[in-house]
Every structure is written in C-alpha cells, then in structure tokens.
Amino acid sequence: MVLGLVYWTTAALIDQQTVTAINTEMAGLRDIYRRGGVNALIAAIDNRVSGYQGYHHLYLLAPQEGGAPLVGNLRQWPGVPPDRNGWMRFTVEGEGDRQGQLWPAQARLVHLSDGLRLLVGRDMTERTGFAQIMEQSLAFALATSLVLGVIGGIVMSRNLLRRIDAVNRTAQTILEGDLSGRVPVSGAGDEFDRLAINLNSMLDRMQKLISAMREVSDNIAHDLRSPLNRMRSRLEITLVGKPDLAEYQRSLEGALEDTDAILHTFNALLSIARIEGRHATESFEAVDLAEVVACTVELYEPVAEERGQTLVYTPPYADHPPTVLGDRHLLSQAAANLVDNAIKYTPEGGHISVFVNVALGTVRLVVADDGPGIPEHFRGAVLNRFVRLEQSRHTAGTGLGLSLVSAVAELHAARLELKDNDPGLRVELHFPERAAPPAQAEAAQ
Amino acid sequence: MRLLVVEDDAEAAAYLAKGLRESGYVVDHADNGMDGLYMATNETYDAIVLDRMLPRLDGLAVVETLRKAGKQTPVLILSALGEVDARVQGLRAGGDDYLAKPYAFSELLARLEALLRRGEGPTQQTRMQVGDLELDLLGRHVTRAGKTITLQPREFRLLEYLMRHAGQVVTRTMLLENVWDYHFDPQTNVIDVHVSRLRQKIDKDFDTALIHTIRGAGYCLRESD
Numbered sequence: 001m002v003l004g005l006v007y008w009t010t011a012a013l014i015d016q017q018t019v020t021a022i023n024t025e026m027a028g029l030r031d032i033y034r035r036g037g038v039n040a041l042i043a044a045i046d047n048r049v050s051g052y053q054g055y056h057h058l059y060l061l062a063p064q065e066g067g068a069p070l071v072g073n074l075r076q077w078p079g080v081p082p083d084r085n086g087w088m089r090f091t092v093e094g095e096g097d098r099q100g101q102l103w104p105a106q107a108r109l110v111h112l113s114d115g116l117r118l119l120v121g122r123d124m125t126e127r128t129g130f131a132q133i134m135e136q137s138l139a140f141a142l143a144t145s146l147v148l149g150v151i152g153g154i155v156m157s158r159n160l161l162r163r164i165d166a167v168n169r170t171a172q173t174i175l176e177g178d179l180s181g182r183v184p185v186s187g188a189g190d191e192f193d194r195l196a197i198n199l200n201s202m203l204d205r206m207q208k209l210i211s212a213m214r215e216v217s218d219n220i221a222h223d224l225r226s227p228l229n230r231m232r233s234r235l236e237i238t239l240v241g242k243p244d245l246a247e248y249q250r251s252l253e254g255a256l257e258d259t260d261a262i263l264h265t266f267n268a269l270l271s272i273a274r275i276e277g278r279h280a281t282e283s284f285e286a287v288d289l290a291e292v293v294a295c296t297v298e299l300y301e302p303v304a305e306e307r308g309q310t311l312v313y314t315p316p317y318a319d320h321p322p323t324v325l326g327d328r329h330l331l332s333q334a335a336a337n338l339v340d341n342a343i344k345y346t347p348e349g350g351h352i353s354v355f356v357n358v359a360l361g362t363v364r365l366v367v368a369d370d371g372p373g374i375p376e377h378f379r380g381a382v383l384n385r386f387v388r389l390e391q392s393r394h395t396a397g398t399g400l401g402l403s404l405v406s407a408v409a410e411l412h413a414a415r416l417e418l419k420d421n422d423p424g425l426r427v428e429l430h431f432p433e434r435a436a437p438p439a440q441a442e443a444a445q
Numbered sequence: 446m447r448l449l450v451v452e453d454d455a456e457a458a459a460y461l462a463k464g465l466r467e468s469g470y471v472v473d474h475a476d477n478g479m480d481g482l483y484m485a486t487n488e489t490y491d492a493i494v495l496d497r498m499l500p501r502l503d504g505l506a507v508v509e510t511l512r513k514a515g516k517q518t519p520v521l522i523l524s525a526l527g528e529v530d531a532r533v534q535g536l537r538a539g540g541d542d543y544l545a546k547p548y549a550f551s552e553l554l555a556r557l558e559a560l561l562r563r564g565e566g567p568t569q570q571t572r573m574q575v576g577d578l579e580l581d582l583l584g585r586h587v588t589r590a591g592k593t594i595t596l597q598p599r600e601f602r603l604l605e606y607l608m609r610h611a612g613q614v615v616t617r618t619m620l621l622e623n624v625w626d627y628h629f630d631p632q633t634n635v636i637d638v639h640v641s642r643l644r645q646k647i648d649k650d651f652d653t654a655l656i657h658t659i660r661g662a663g664y665c666l667r668e669s670d
Contacts, residue, residue: 164624256661265546267630271629283530297637299600299631300633300635302635302638302640303633305634306638329628332627333627333629336627336631337632340631340632344632344633
C-alpha cells in the first residue's frame with residue numbers, strides 16, 4: 001500500500017519535472033527563434049546537441065511536411081502522432097555508447113511560423129528505471145509481507161489453537177472427573193487470559209457447589225445413619241420381646257422422637273446447602289441488624305434466665321442504625337444460632353453479652369460468653385466446614401449451628417471471627433454497612 | 446367438615462386421608478392438579494390440603510385459578526420446598542397457610558383447625574374471653590377472675606394468639622411463625638420457656654389451668670381438660 005503510494009507520487013513528480021523541463025527548454029528555444037530566426041535556432045540546437053544537454057535532451061527541427069530534419073539529435077521524426085497539446089511518447093534507438101538499446105522518451109512538438117516544426121524531448125530512461133525499481137521493490141515487499149504474513153498467521157493460529165487446546169484439555173480433564181483442572185493463564189493479560197480467568201472462576205464456583213453437595217450427602221449419611229440405626233433397633237427389640245400395649249406405645253413414641261430428630265438434622269443440612277448455593281442479593285433488602293438482634297435476644301432471654309444466665313443486649317447508638325443488605329430471616333436465624341450456642345455452652349450463672357455497633361462502614365454483631373470457649377487450635381478448624389461438623393457432632397444439638405452462621409455470613413459477604421473472650425468465646429460477625437439507602441427514605445414517607 | 450386432599454403420592458395421600466378421617470373429617474382425594482381444581486370448583490369443601498408439585502397442573506396454578514374463579518375455600522399448601530421464598534410464593538398465589546414437607550401430622554392437623562376456625566366469629570374483636578380470663582385488645586389489659594395480670598408485650602401477643610385459637614391445638618412452629626415471625630426451628634425449645642413463663646402469670650395462682658400442653662403437638666388454651 002505505502003509502497004504503491006510512494007511509487008505513484010514519485011512517478012507523478014518525475015513526470016511533472018519532465019514536463020516542466022521540456023516546457024522551459026521549449027520556451028527558451030522559441031525565444032531564440034523569435035529573436036534570431038531559424039539560423040539562430042539551428043545554431044542553438046546544434047550547440048545543445050553537441051554539449052552536455054544533448055545526452056538527456058532530444059531536439060529535432062524539421063520542415064512541416066516530411067522534409068529532412070534540419071538539425072537535432074534524433075535521426076528521424078518519431079512514428080507516433082502527438083496528442084492535442086503536442087505531447088508524444090515513443091522509443092528511440094540508441095546511438096554511440098547506447099548502440100542497440102531502445103530507450104523511452106517523451107517530447108513536445110511545436111509548430112513554428114516558417115512551416116517548421118520543433119520537437120523538444122527528454123530521455124525517460126531514468127523514470128522508467130525508477131518505475132522498474134519501484135515495481136521490483138513493490139513486488140519484493142509484497143512477497144515479503146505475504147511470506148511474513150503466512151508465517152505469522154501460521155504462528156498466530158498455532159498459538160491460538162494451542163491456547164484453545166489448553167481450554168479443551170481442561171474441559172476434558174473435568175469431564176473425566178478431575179474437578180481441580182484449571183485453564184492455564186499465560187499472564188499476557190489478553191482476551192484469552194480473561195477467558196481463562198472467567199472460566200476458572202466459573203469452575204471454582206462449580207467445584208465449590210459440587211463439593212458442598214458432596215459434603216451434604218456425606219453429612220446426611222453420617223448424621224442420619226446413627227439415629228436411623230437407633231430407631232431400627234428400638235423397633236426391632238420391641239418386636240422381638242413380648243411387649244404389652246404400653247410397651248408398644250413407648251416404643252412408637254421413641255421412634256417418633258427419633259424421626260423428629262432425624263428430620264431436624266436433615267432440614268438443618270438442607271438449609272445450609274441451600275444458603276450456600278444461593279445467589280447473593282437475591283431477595284436482599286435493607287435490614288436493621290439491631291432490630292433483628294433485639295428480637296432474637298428477646299426470644300432467648302427467658303431461656304437464659306431459666307438457666308440462671310444473664311443475657312445482656314447493648315444496642316448501637318440510636319442515631320446510626322446498623323443497616324445491612326441481606327435476608328432478614330437468615331440474619332435472624334444466624335443471630336439465633338449464635339445466642340443459642342452461647343446459652344447452650346455457657347454453664348449456669350454465666351454471662352452472655354450481645355451487642356451491635358457500627359464503625360467505619362462495618363456493622364459488627366458480637367456474641368460473647370464466659371463459658372469454656374473453643375481452644376485456639378480448634379478455632380480455625382471450627383470454621384472449616386468438614387472439621388467443624390466432625391468436632392461439634394460429638395456435643396449436644398445437631399452441631400450445625402455454626403455451619404449455618406458461616407454459610408449466612410458468606411452469603412452476606414460478612415466475616416466470621418471466633419475470638420478468645422478470656423474466658424469464653426467471642427463470636428464476631430462483620431457485615432459491610434449499607435450506606436443510607438433510598439429504600440429508607442421511601443419507608444419514612 | 447369436608448376436606449379435599451390433592452396429593453399425587455398415593456401412599457402419602459392414603460396416610461393423610463386416614464389420619465384426617467380418624468380426626469373426624471370427611472376426605473376426598475385427587476391425585477393431580479386438574480382433577481383437584483375440577484373438584485375444588487364444583488364441590489363445596491371446608492378446606493383444601495394441596496401439594497405444591499402436582500402432575501398436570503402445578504399446585505400454585507390450582508390456587509390461583511381457584512381464587513380467580515372466586516372460590517375462597519381455605520387452602521393449606523404442602524411442599525417439599527421449605528425455603529422462606531417458596532413459602533411467600535405460596536401465600537402470594539392465594540394459599541392461606543404453608544407447610545414444608547416433611548411435616549408432623551399433628552402440625553398439619555393444628556394448622557388445618559386454625560384455618561377452619563378462621564372463618565368463624567368476628568375478626569375485629571376488641572375483647573376476648575376464655576373462662577375467667579379476659580383480654581382487652583384496645584386497652585392491652587389482661588385480667589383473670591377480676592385480677593389484673595401484667596404481661597410483657599410479647600407475652601401479651603402470645604396470649605392473644607392462644608386466645609384467638611382457644612380450644613385448638615397450637616404448635617410451637619405456629620407460635621414461632623405468628624408471634625415471632627421466625628420461620629425456622631431454633632435448636633433450643635425457646636417456645637416452651639415462653640409458654641411456661643406465661644403459665645406462671647396466667648395459671649399459677651389459680652385453681653384451674655387454662656394453658657394445656659398437648660403431647661407431641663403443642664399447646665391448647667381452653668377452659669377445662
């Protein structure tokens with residue numbers, strides 16, 4: 001393209017120069033003719049032909065109709081007809097050191113007043129040479145770029161194919177059952193990397209969901225096998241013995257209790273799995289956490305009192321409501337589980353304090369007790385789902401309370417921290433604060 | 446009392462019908478949504494127990510169509526989907542109550558009773574009375590045998606709910622849902638503690654107890670055993 005343009009403009013320039021040079025020369029000669037007549041013209045042409053200019057310039061002065069040339073370095077009148085302005089292009093047979101060569105020329109024909117015609121021209125070898133050079137380089141450039149393009153294309157497409165192949169291989173790995181496969185990220189930060197990163201985060205999410213599902217089924221199997229087994233033996237023993245009606249009744253009531261316990265665990269596991277599989281922001285609303293927690297504390301207050309514990313709730317400053325974006329039911333369930341745990345694991349006469357505060361865009365819910373707490377080396381593990389479940393399974397309850405809190409925290413982009421209350425356990429939930437929402441203004445109206 | 450049970454699981458439906466008949470109801474059964482809708486529109490029932498996932502016509506569609514046809518029969522929706530969202534959907538479609546599977550039969554029975562009794566009596570009561578226990582909704586005032594009983598706001602709401610359903614079995618879950626708006630089961634039996642507190646104030650200083658514990662089901666506020 002560029003070469004073509006250079007060729008075209010340069011050729012045009014040379015042509016322009018040629019025309020100008022011929023016109024200038026023509027004007028000079030006509031001037032001489034006007035002043036000195038034919039003889040002066042002949043002398044001038046003769047002079048030029050024999051001089052340096054004769055090499056590049058062509059001159060021919062001849063009578064109008066077919067007469068022999070009077071003077072000039074062209075042997076004969078060119079066989080091509082001139083155009084309207086007297087311009088003509090033709091080839092000249094070389095003389096002297098250019099013997100035998102045919103070279104291109106351009107010339108202009110002017111009719112003089114004495115029935116003479118004057119031709120002034122220029123050797124166009126240079127221009128043609130230039131054109132040839134240009135054509136050659138153009139061809140060369142074309143060829144080179146073609147070759148480079150093909151090679152580049154091959155390299156590019158091989159690179160492209162290689163990277164697509166990497167994606168394919170990862171997909172294949174996953175299809176074969178290894179969910180840990182990930183698309184390699186080259187680090188170039190290009191579209192492919194973005195694709196890889198997106199695919200990988202998609203895979204992460206899927207793997208998480210699948211492993212959550214797997215965990216749930218493992219847990220169901222583990223958690224439900226023992227009560228089912230208990231129920232089975234209870235029923236079996238009743239049948240094997242020689243029971244009276246009261247015995248039957250007791251057995252059935254026991255079986256019913258077992259079933260309820262199983263269902264309770266089952267529901268707890270299911271709801272944790274559902275929370276973990278849920279999309280955040282789905283049915284989320286602005287929730288006043290203080291209100292939720294106050295309600296929970298109110299619900300549990302008599303329970304604590306019955307166990308001789310003190311349950312104290314400290315609300316945040318009234319002028320700054322701790323608003324979080326979330327699901328009210330899940331938040332109150334999480335709060336309930338934390339308070340429930342605190343009451344359950346704190347001995348009689350213990351103190352449980354609950355407070356909600358807002359600071360630096362974080363809404364904090366703290367439930368602290370002075371019970372036995374959780375040993376530090378278990379604290380990290382307790383947040384890890386599997387270990388936590390295994391650990392708490394041997395204590396009272398379904399042991400899924402904290403799992404649910406953890407799932408709710410994750411859904412709400414909240415941080416769950418277990419700390420030493422010295423003595424006791426201090427559970428903190430750090431929610432991102434929802435900045436003064438328009439929904440509140442609407443509610444106020 | 447005549448009930449319609451729309452449930453596609455034959456065994457579950459049989460148990461349900463048996464239990465309800467033993468509790469004194471007349472029960473019809475449909476095993477798909479289309480038949481259920483047809484029966485509900487053309488017959489007169491006192492209440493409908495409707496499974497949410499049904500062949501031919503979804504449970505929610507049945508309720509919606511029924512309501513559009515102007516039928517106001519109380520509907521209790523049963524569903525394997527226990528999420529709060531699913532519950533809200535069910536109620537929005539026109540259901541009157543929602544019970545997640547698996548449920549205790551006593552729970553279903555108690556809720557059905559509550560639905561059936563809802564139509565009775567004025568809803569805009571300002572005073573309620575059970576035996577010598579009186580509750581004044583406007584004055585937020587409770588007396589028993591003329592003696593004033595001081596209640597906390599939540600205790601007042603608990604008693605109000607029990608009195609509205611006097612003579613009926615009220616389950617713990619019903620109390621959690623209606624008095625506390627909690628739609629999950631807390632691990633500790635918090636409701637028992639609240640009821641026993643209320644009992645302390647209502648029954649302790651009097652000869653006859655009004656709040657009765659119904660084993661395996663819940664509570665019942667009534668004059669005598």
